[in-house]
Every structure is written in C-alpha cells, then in structure tokens.
Amino acid sequence: MAEQTFKLPDIGEGIAEAELADWLVKVGDIVQEDDPICEVTTDKATVEIPASVSGRVTWLGGKPGDVMAVGGDLIRIETDSAAPVAEKPAEDAPKEDPRPESEPAAKAGPKADPKPEPKSEPSRPRPARADAPAAMVANAAGRPLAAPSVRGKAREMGIDLRRVRGTGPAGRILHEDLEDFLAHGAIPAAGPGRVQRTATEEIPVTGVRRAISQKMQEAKRRVPHFSIIEEVEVEALEDLRAALNRQYGEKRGKLTLLPFILRALSEAVQDHPEVNAHFDDDAGIVTRHAALHAGIATQTDQGLMVPVVRHAEAMSLWEQAAEIRRLSEAARSRRASPKDLTGSTITITSLGPLGALATTPIINRPEVAIVGINKMVVRPVWNGMAFMPKRMMNLSCSFDHRVVDGWVAAEFVATMKRLIEVPAMLFLEGHDD
Amino acid sequence: MTELRTSLLVIGGGPGGYVCASRAARLGVDTMLVELDRLGGTCLNVGCIPSKALIHAADLFATAQAQAGDGVCGISVSAPVLDFNATRAWMDGVTANLRGGVASLLKRSGVKTLQGRARFLDGKTVEIAADTGDTVVRADNIVIATGSRPADLPGLPTGGNILDSTAALALEDVPERLAVIGAGYIGLELGTAFAKLGARVTLIEAADGILPQYDDKLTRPVRRRLSDLGLDLKTGTRVTGWDDATGTLSLTDAEGDSTLAVDKVLVTVGRAPNTFGLGLEELQLRMDGPFIQVDDRCQSSMRGVFAIGDVTPGPMLAHRAMAQAEIVADIVAGHAAAWDKTAIPAVCFTDPEIATVGLSPPEAEAQGAVETREFSFRANGRALTLDDTEGFVRIVARASDHVVLGIQATGPGVSELVAGFTQAIEAGLRAEDIAATIHPHPTLSEAVQEAALGLASMPNHG
Numbered sequence: 001m002a003e004q005t006f007k008l009p010d011i012g013e014g015i016a017e018a019e020l021a022d023w024l025v026k027v028g029d030i031v032q033e034d035d036p037i038c039e040v041t042t043d044k045a046t047v048e049i050p051a052s053v054s055g056r057v058t059w060l061g062g063k064p065g066d067v068m069a070v071g072g073d074l075i076r077i078e079t080d081s082a083a084p085v086a087e088k089p090a091e092d093a094p095k096e097d098p099r100p101e102s103e104p105a106a107k108a109g110p111k112a113d114p115k116p117e118p119k120s121e122p123s124r125p126r127p128a129r130a131d132a133p134a135a136m137v138a139n140a141a142g143r144p145l146a147a148p149s150v151r152g153k154a155r156e157m158g159i160d161l162r163r164v165r166g167t168g169p170a171g172r173i174l175h176e177d178l179e180d181f182l183a184h185g186a187i188p189a190a191g192p193g194r195v196q197r198t199a200t201e202e203i204p205v206t207g208v209r210r211a212i213s214q215k216m217q218e219a220k221r222r223v224p225h226f227s228i229i230e231e232v233e234v235e236a237l238e239d240l241r242a243a244l245n246r247q248y249g250e251k252r253g254k255l256t257l258l259p260f261i262l263r264a265l266s267e268a269v270q271d272h273p274e275v276n277a278h279f280d281d282d283a284g285i286v287t288r289h290a291a292l293h294a295g296i297a298t299q300t301d302q303g304l305m306v307p308v309v310r311h312a313e314a315m316s317l318w319e320q321a322a323e324i325r326r327l328s329e330a331a332r333s334r335r336a337s338p339k340d341l342t343g344s345t346i347t348i349t350s351l352g353p354l355g356a357l358a359t360t361p362i363i364n365r366p367e368v369a370i371v372g373i374n375k376m377v378v379r380p381v382w383n384g385m386a387f388m389p390k391r392m393m394n395l396s397c398s399f400d401h402r403v404v405d406g407w408v409a410a411e412f413v414a415t416m417k418r419l420i421e422v423p424a425m426l427f428l429e430g431h432d433d
Numbered sequence: 434m435t436e437l438r439t440s441l442l443v444i445g446g447g448p449g450g451y452v453c454a455s456r457a458a459r460l461g462v463d464t465m466l467v468e469l470d471r472l473g474g475t476c477l478n479v480g481c482i483p484s485k486a487l488i489h490a491a492d493l494f495a496t497a498q499a500q501a502g503d504g505v506c507g508i509s510v511s512a513p514v515l516d517f518n519a520t521r522a523w524m525d526g527v528t529a530n531l532r533g534g535v536a537s538l539l540k541r542s543g544v545k546t547l548q549g550r551a552r553f554l555d556g557k558t559v560e561i562a563a564d565t566g567d568t569v570v571r572a573d574n575i576v577i578a579t580g581s582r583p584a585d586l587p588g589l590p591t592g593g594n595i596l597d598s599t600a601a602l603a604l605e606d607v608p609e610r611l612a613v614i615g616a617g618y619i620g621l622e623l624g625t626a627f628a629k630l631g632a633r634v635t636l637i638e639a640a641d642g643i644l645p646q647y648d649d650k651l652t653r654p655v656r657r658r659l660s661d662l663g664l665d666l667k668t669g670t671r672v673t674g675w676d677d678a679t680g681t682l683s684l685t686d687a688e689g690d691s692t693l694a695v696d697k698v699l700v701t702v703g704r705a706p707n708t709f710g711l712g713l714e715e716l717q718l719r720m721d722g723p724f725i726q727v728d729d730r731c732q733s734s735m736r737g738v739f740a741i742g743d744v745t746p747g748p749m750l751a752h753r754a755m756a757q758a759e760i761v762a763d764i765v766a767g768h769a770a771a772w773d774k775t776a777i778p779a780v781c782f783t784d785p786e787i788a789t790v791g792l793s794p795p796e797a798e799a800q801g802a803v804e805t806r807e808f809s810f811r812a813n814g815r816a817l818t819l820d821d822t823e824g825f826v827r828i829v830a831r832a833s834d835h836v837v838l839g840i841q842a843t844g845p846g847v848s849e850l851v852a853g854f855t856q857a858i859e860a861g862l863r864a865e866d867i868a869a870t871i872h873p874h875p876t877l878s879e880a881v882q883e884a885a886l887g888l889a890s891m892p893n894h895g
Contacts, residue, residue, distance in 0.1 A: 140791040140838040141775040142800075145861040148773075155769045170834035172861045 003058055008040065008074045009049065011338070015042045020066045021207040024048070025075075029057045037075060039334070040068070041207035045341045046302065046334045055079035065206045136162050137171035146173035154178055208302040219365040222281060224401045229358045230413045234376060234393045237423045244317070252318040258296070259320040261348060261373060263426045264419040266292045266313035269346065272412040275369035276345050279403050286368070286403050295344030295364055298328045305331040306364055308344040348373065359396040368403050371416070372396035435568045439465045441765050442559055442572035443544075444551045444711070447474020449742030449754030450578035451535050453762050455542040460766035465570060467547040467561050472535045474580050475743075476751040478528055479599040484622055486524040487602065488782055491629035495662075506820060515630060517607050524602075553712035556735045560712075574737045574765045577725060578754065579707040581743035586614060586700045589675055596699045598623060608632050608697040612682055614672055616643040618781040620701035621655065625784050628662045635665040635693060637684065642668055647787060647841070648794065654823040654843050655783045662784075706744040721746045729772045731761045739764075753777050776839075778855045780848040785823050788851035791839030791858045794829050802832035806864075806887035808880045810844045812894045815875040821845040826880040828864060830888050835863040840881070850878055864888035 011018060018040040025037045036048040037057075059076035062068055137145040144161035146154070150173055154161050157178065164181045166173035184196060205213055237260055245254050269276035273288040280287070292313040295306040307327035312320055330336040347364040348371045355375035363370045374394035380387035395416060399409040419425050443454040446468030454466040471478050497513035499505050539546050547570075549563030559575060561568040583597035591597045596604070598619050609632065613624040616638035628634040636643070636659070643659075643666070644652050659666055667686065674683035675698065682693040706723050719726040719734035724746040731739045739761045742754030756774060763770035778790040797803040807827040810816035824844020830837050840854035857867055867885035872878045883892040 137834070137836070139775045139836070139861050140797075140858050143773065143775065145836060147860040151773050152770075155771060155773075158769075168861075169866065170836045170861070170863050172836075 003076050003078045004053060005076045006052060006074050007071050008068050010070050011042060011047050015070060017067050017069050018042050019207055020062045020064055020068055021046055022064050023060060025057050027057050027060060031057060045336050045338055046208055051077065053077055053079050065204060137166055144173055145171060150175055150178065212303050216362055219362050223363050223365055225363060225398045226401050227360045227396060227398045228409055228413045229394055229396045230417050232393050232395055232417045232420050234391050234420060237420055238391050240423050253321055255317055255321050258324055259317040262294055262309065262312045262320050263317060264416055265294060265371065267419055267426060268412055268415040271415055272408060274404050274408050275412050277368050278366040279368050279400055280366060289345040291345065293343050293345045295347035296324055296327060297347055297349035298331045300332045305341065306344060306347060307331045307336055307340050358394055361396060361398045363398055363400055368400040370398050437568060437570045439463050439570060439572045441574045442570050443576045443578055445474065445578035445580055446472040447578060447580045447742065448476045448751040449758045451539060452755045453576050453578060453741060453758035454544045455538050456759055456762035457765050458542040458544045460762060462766050465545045465547060466539060467549060467551045469550050471532060473532045477531050479602055481751055482531060483524050483528055483602045485782060486527050488622060488626045490520045491626035495629035551711065553716055556716055556738055576761055577740040577744055578742050579711060579744055581704040581706045581749055584703040584705045586702050589672065589700060591700060594677060594697050596697055598701055601699045610695040611697050611699060612637060612693060612695040613699045613701060615702040617701060618644060621783045623699060624664060625662065628664050635667060637670050637672060638668045639671050640668065644781065651787060651841055651843055654785050658784045704749050708744050730764055731757050731772065748777055748779060750777060750779060776855055776858045778851045780851055782848065785844050786848045787843045788847040789841045790851055790855045792829060793839055797829045797838045803829055804832050804888055805829050806884045808883040808887065808892060808895060810880055813877060813880050815877050816845060819845055826884045828884045828888060830864045835865060835888055837862055837864055846877055850881060853881065
C-alpha cells in the first residue's frame with residue numbers, strides 16, 4: 001500500500017509558479033501512467049501534467065484557480081493495486097478514466113465538466129430572473145393574486161395576469177403592475193412579447209484569461225499607444241494569391257493572406273528596425289531584432305493566445321502558411337509548448353472577415369508595435385477619371401510612442417502599404433537600398 | 434301564435450334572471466325575460482327572504498318569551514302571544530314588496546317580461562306556453578336561469594303533511610310536532626325558527642353531524658343552541674317509512690329501529706336544478722350531472738346559450754347567480770367579462786349565524802402551510818352589550834406570506850361581517866392589511882381585526 005506524493009514539475013522557461021486550471025481526475029479515480037491528471041496555466045500557456053505512475057488518486061493538492069509553486073505537492077497516488085482497485089479489472093480501469101479527452105465540448109470550458117473532487121462550484125448562470133417571483137403568487141382560488149378591479153382591467157387589456165409580476169404586498173398585482181407590464185412586457189418567459197433579462201453570471205477570471213487580463217492591463221497602463229490606420233489596395237495581391245493557390249494549392253496547401261503579410265513585414269522591418277524591437281522599460285533598453293519572430297494573435301476557446309512564427313524572414317510563403325496552421329492548431333488544442341508561445345518580436349492581429357473597418361490593437365509588451373489587419377472589402381476608388389471597384393483592406397497598427405516616433409511609424413506603414421499593393425516587390429531578393 | 438324577436442331572452446325571473454335582464458337592458462341590449470311563476474324566484478318568494486323574515490319573527494318571539502320568563506336585561510313582559518297569521522301576512526308583505534320592486538326594476542330597465550313556460554325549439558328559438566296562448570321568441574342570446582327546486586327524499590314524496598321548504602313557509606299554523614329531515618342549513622334555519630315559535634322539533638340527519646361542510650368547532654355553538662332550545666337532534670339516523678294516518682315516522686339508527694310521532698315532516702335534503710322540461714334535450718347541451726356545464730363566461734356548449742345560477746355547477750346561492758348574471762349581461766352587451774371570483778361567501782342563518790368565505794382550514798392546509806388565528810366574541814365589548822358572546826372569528830392565512838385564504842365566523846350577526854371577509858380575500862389582502870385597518874369600536878367587527886392582529890403581531894385584547 002504505497003502512497004506517493006507528486007510535486008508540481010518544472011514546466012520550463014524559469015516559471016516559478018502556475019495556476020491549477022482544472023483537475024482531470026478526482027479522488028478515488030484510477031489513473032494510468034501518462035494519463036493527464038491536471039491542467040496548469042502559466043502566463044504563457046496551459047499545460048497538461050501527466051501521471052508518473054499508475055494507481056488510485058487519494059489526495060489532490062489544490063483546487064482550480066489555486067496558484068501553486070513549482071515543486072509544491074500536487075497529488076498523491078496510491079500505487080498498490082490491492083483491495084479497492086481489484087474490484088475493477090485492470091483493463092477496465094482506463095475506461096473509467098474521467099478525463100474529457102474524447103469530449104471536445106467538455107474541453108471548451110475550463111470548468112464545465114463534473115470532474116475533480118475539490119473544486120469550486122462551476123460557474124453557472126443564476127436562475128434566470130432571480131428577482132422575479134419563482135412562480136405566480138396564487139390567491140385562495142389558485143389564480144393570480146390581484147384585486148377584482150385589477151383583474152377586470154387586465155381582462156379588458158387582454159393581459160394574462162399569470163404573466164404579470166406583482167409588486168404589491170405578498171406579490172399582489174397592482175394597477176401599476178399592469179401599466180408596467182404594458183410598458184415593459186412580461187417577466188416570465190412564456191408567450192410572446194419582450195422579456196426583461198435580469199440574470200447575472202459570475203465567471204472566475206483564471207488561467208489563460210487571467211494571464212490575458214494581466215498582460216493587457218500592463219500593456220495599456222505602461223505603454224502610451226498611438227495607432228495609424230492606412231488603406232491598402234489588395235487587388236494585385238489577391239490576384240497573385242489566387243494564381244498561386246490555383247497553381248500550387250493542391251500540392252502545397254492553400255495560402256491565406258497572412259503569409260503575404262509576414263513576407264511584407266519581414267521586408268519592412270529591415271527598413272524600419274525601430275518597430276521590430278523589445279523595450280525593457282525598467283532597464284531603459286530597446287533591443288532591436290534582426291530576426292522576425294512574428295506573434296500571431298489567435299482566438300482560442302480559452303481566450304487570446306499568441307503563438308510565434310519564429311524566423312519568419314527565413315521561410316517561404318508555404319512554410320509560413322504551414323507553420324501558422326501548426327501553431328494555431330496547437331494553441332487551440334492547448335498543445336502549444338512554451339517555446340511556441342514566447343519570443344515574438346512583433347505581433348500581427350487579424351480578425352479575418354470580422355476584421356472591421358479599423359481597430360486600435362494593444363501592443364504585446366515588451367514589443368513596441370502591432371500590426372492589425374482589417375477586413376477586405378470592395379470599395380469605389382477614384383483613379384483620376386472614374387470610380388473603380390477595388391478590393392481594399394485597412395491596416396491598423398499601434399506603436400509604443402516612447403520609442404517609436406510618429407514619423408517612423410508612418411514610414412513603416414507606408415512601406416507595408418507599398419509592399420502589399422505591389423506584391424512583386426515582396427519577392428525582390430537581396431535588395432540592399 | 435305570436436312571434437317575437439329579441440337580442441337577449443332570459444328564462445327565469447329569479448335573482449340570476451332578473452339581474453341579468455335588467456343589467457343587459459340598461460346596457461342597451463334588447464331584452465326579454467320569461468317567468469313561469471312569480472318574479473323573484475325561489476329566493477324572494479319561497480327561499481332566502483321569507484325564511485329570513487320567519488327567522489326574524491321567531492327570534493322576536495323567542496326574546497319575548499325569554500322576557501316573559503326570567504326577563505332579559507331587566508325587561509319583563511307578560512305572556513307574549515303569537516298571531517302566526519299576522520306573522521305570515523307580514524312575511525307576505527315583505528315578499529310582495531320586493532316582488533313589486535323587481536317588476537318595477539325590469540320595467541324601468543326596459544325589459545319586456547312574459548309569463549309562461551319556456552321550451553327550447555332550437556338554440557335560437559324558445560316557445561313560451563301561457564294561458565293566453567303560445568309565443569315563439571327568436572333570440573340571439575338566451576340565458577337559462579331556471580333555478581332549482583327542493584329535492585325529494587325517495588319514498589317520501591312531498592304533499593299533505595310532508596312538506597318541502599316552500600310548503601313549510603306557507604304553513605298556516607305552527608305545527609305542534611315537527612320533524613325536519615336533513616340537518617343542512619335549510620333544515621337548521623327552519624327547524625330552529627319553528628322551535629322558537631313553539632313547535633317541538635326533531636332534527637333527523639343521516640350523517641354523523643350537522644352542516645357537514647363545516648368543522649366541528651364552527652358548528653359547536655349552533656349545536657349548543659339547538660340543545661338549549663330543546664331541539665332533538667338525531668344524527669346517524671335514517672327515515673325508513675311514514676304512516677300518514679297515524680303521523681308516524683319510522684327511523685333506524687345504529688341502535689336499531691324506532692318510531693316518531695309528528696304532525697308535519699319537513700324534508701330539506703337538498704335542491705335539484707330545474708333543467709328538465711325546458712327542451713334542453715333538443716339542444717344536447719353538455720351537462721355536468723344534472724347541471725348545465727358552463728365555461729368562465731357562463732356559456733354553455735352551444736354558442737349564444739348561457740346558463741347562470743342553480744342550474745350550473747357550484748353552490749346554489751342567490752349571490753352567485755347575481756354575479757354570473759352581471760357577467761353574462763356584460764358579455765352580451767359586448768364587454769369583456771368572465772367569472773374570476775376568488776371566493777363565494779356563504780351564510781347559514783342558524784342561531785348563531787355561521788359565515789364563511791374562501792378556504793376552510795383543511796382545504797387551505799391541503800395547499801401548503803397555513804397559520805390560523807381565532808378571536809372569540811367573549812372578549813368583544815359589543816358582543817357583551819348585545820348579551821350574546823357565542824362564537825368567534827377565525828382567519829386562515831398562508832404561512833409564507835400571510836395572504837388571507839379563508840375566514841370563518843360564527844356568532845351574533847356575523848352575516849353582516851362576511852362581506853368584509855370576502856373583500857379581503859378578493860383583494861388578495863394579507864392578515865397585516867386587515868390588522869392595519871381600523872375597525873370601529875365598539876362593534877363585532879373588531880373580532881376580525883383582532884384575529885388578524887394575532888397573525889400579524891399580537892391581538893390587543895387576547
């Protein structure tokens with residue numbers, strides 16, 4: 001009957017503590033070696049911790065939301081397969097595994113599935129209309145509690161009193177309640193008409209969401225942002241992209257717009273190294289990077305994550321495309337390694353078809369610039385003689401005004417515009433001007 | 434044969450029929466009313482009104498007799514004399530007065546009143562047979578308000594010495610020995626009145642107690658008074674035969690068979706709706722037992738045919754019929770109306786009176802937790818000044834929010850309090866609302882506020 005205590009392992013990158021995001025096992029569960037037992041979140045990523053032995057879980061070292069020090073006691077597993085374990089045939093044990101691997105839906109919410117034992121209540125919407133009476137207040141005849149004159153008036157108005165909330169003593173329906181009903185509609189959900197929604201739901205900000213929240217707050221608090229929004233014509237780029245996809249799509253995979261932006265960026269940052277930099281504001285040092293490690297802001301079920309295409313400048317369009325696919329897949333399935341999620345030198349944020357007219361993106365500190373891509377639309381463009389329909393797209397870029405001047409930023413954006421509008425320039429190798 | 438057309442035809446001139454016709458006519462509906470017998474129906478002619486008059490006269494006589502005995506409040510009289518013919522004449526005067534009032538009301542309202550027996554030919558056509566000839570009335574809307582009649586006891590058909598309530602109220606003399614079969618409110622009211630007028634009354638009830646719809650505590654003062662008045666109450670007793678020649682009733686109870694020599698037998702075993710002989714069979718209206726099934730608009734299963742009062746399921750009470758009458762009149766006149774009453778009050782003019790409205794304690798408990806408070810008239814100043822402290826007021830409130838679900842009372846004059854009880858329940862008041870309403874001193878109504886105070890906080894005098 002050996003019971004082993006396991007500590008929170010070092011999850012890399014000099015991380016000293018991690019937040020326990022969720023248990024995937026509960027006390028009494030039988031785990032197999034390498035089964036994931038919990039998810040922990042650092043400010044970079046969510047990592048699953050596997051069990052290092054097989055056995056029965058006897059104790060859990062915290063509850064979801066707890067921040068645990070690396071090296072702290074995480075879980076105790078009884079490795080003896082005697083009495084209680086023997087009740088279940090060994091081969092059945094894995095099937096009893098409650099982890100939700102096979103349930104993508106359960107995976108979605110960090111706290112949506114009924115698993116771990118010491119666990120705070122999953123946040124659920126409070127009973128809808130918490131301040132409305134749970135049910136109609138009945139009079140002695142079992143009908144809605146209201147004076148005869150109110151009942152008569154309701155009948156004239158065609159109001160079903162069962163749908164009216166009474167505000168009088170004991171929930172008695174008053175004349176005012178009828179007027180209120182006419183003005184604002186029913187409280188109960190039944191039937192047609194507008195309904196007030198009064199439910200609230202508390203969502204604990206934990207894990208990735210907490211990391212996002214802290215990072216965003218720091219960035220917005222410390223960095224004086226300014227944004228430049230520029231209009232870019234993408235007719236040529238889109239024609240090129242379509243041609244490339246026609247030509248190579250089958251074999252190399254379809255290209256999205258992003259690899260072209262990366263390509264443009266890798267050219268532009270050569271001319272404008274001020275924007276491809278880190279600013280250590282505590283030390284007062286700006287580090288300009290020759291490499292383009294492009295963060296790709298990615299929406300996942302857990303929230304915003306920024307996987308990094310490392311050395312994008314050294315990749316072909318298709319390599320970039322493949323890497324972006326791999327990274328976003330990894331981020332969305334919470335398989336991204338800490339390495340995948342750190343070290344970006346500038347970030348691109350794109351909402352695709354939702355990309356709006358313009359945005360004011362927040363810089364991924366300690367970077368000093370972020371490139372926002374807005375949605376592509378056909379707009380009339382004056383060519384000097386007539387309005388022409390052109391596929392247009394806006395770039396919304398934010399900069400850290402402490403270290404990037406407006407002039408520099410404007411030049412950078414103008415460069416990006418030129419490169420995108422005349423995509424041939426993206427592929428002029430070895431230019432040195 | 435005359436043929437008439439009207440918008441509304443009301444069959445029956447009782448409290449349901451005449452209220453409906455009068456109200457509809459005043460709302461602008463072309464209205465006719467047909468009555469077989471006398472306007473005012475059972476209530477006015479052979480029910481509520483004459484029985485209350487008889488009870489009043491009997492109470493006066495009983496008081497006079499008490500004064501002739503030991504005296505009452507220091508007042509003594511010598512040998513009071515009952516001239517029952519004069520009493521009856523007075524009663525007839527009361528009913529005639531009211532009947533005249535109804536006729537005048539209908540006339541003033543513009544209702545055309547016909548005399549005769551109505552019979553449906555179809556859902557829109559009624560044939561009215563009268564001595565003067567037949568009339569056919571075609572009406573867009575027809576209201577059946579034909580009321581009810583005393584129910585017979587099988588094997589004891591009324592006639593001769595076997596009386597129903599109508600015949601009892603028409604007696605020319607107070608019978609020396611009267612047997613009353615059925616200890617419901619009619620039997621108790623009339624039995625008590627005749628006892629006070631000098632009859633030796635035996636009450637025969639098949640059930641184990643009187644007024645079975647009420648709880649033991651509520652009927653206890655009545656039983657006590659019956660005993661004081663010398664009424665012989667035989668519960669758990671059935672009538673098995675009647676020998677008219679010798680005036681002998683054969684009875685049987687748990688102890689065995691017995692006989693009872695009486696002069697008259699009053700049968701008060703309930704009432705039956707007047708739904709036969711109307712040609713209703715032709716209409717094939719949906720029935721509920723012997724009653725006409727109606728919806729909350731008092732509409733029968735046939736469009737344009739309404740039914741109100743005792744022919745519809747529910748307590749056979751004049752005020753229920755009148756409330757239904759208002760609804761039908763309003764509907765026929767094009768207004769939105771429907772039966773949505775929370776409670777129908779009921780009064781037994783027994784001695785003392787019993788008045789109830791809403792849910793009884795057991796009925797209320799069946800719906801959930803309740804709180805109940807009583808206040809006795811023994812602690813009520815006005816009751817003491819009336820020399821009658823029998824009885825109490827009881828409020829049944831929902832435990833969770835003190836919404837008043839029912840009020841019961843027995844005692845002097847509680848029939849005049851029950852309208853207030855009903856108002857509280859219809860309005861959906863809580864005990865606190867009644868408690869916070871000033872009830873004037875010194876009145877019997879203070880007992881109501883005291884009972885409510887008992888629920889809300891504490892009674893001031895208890």
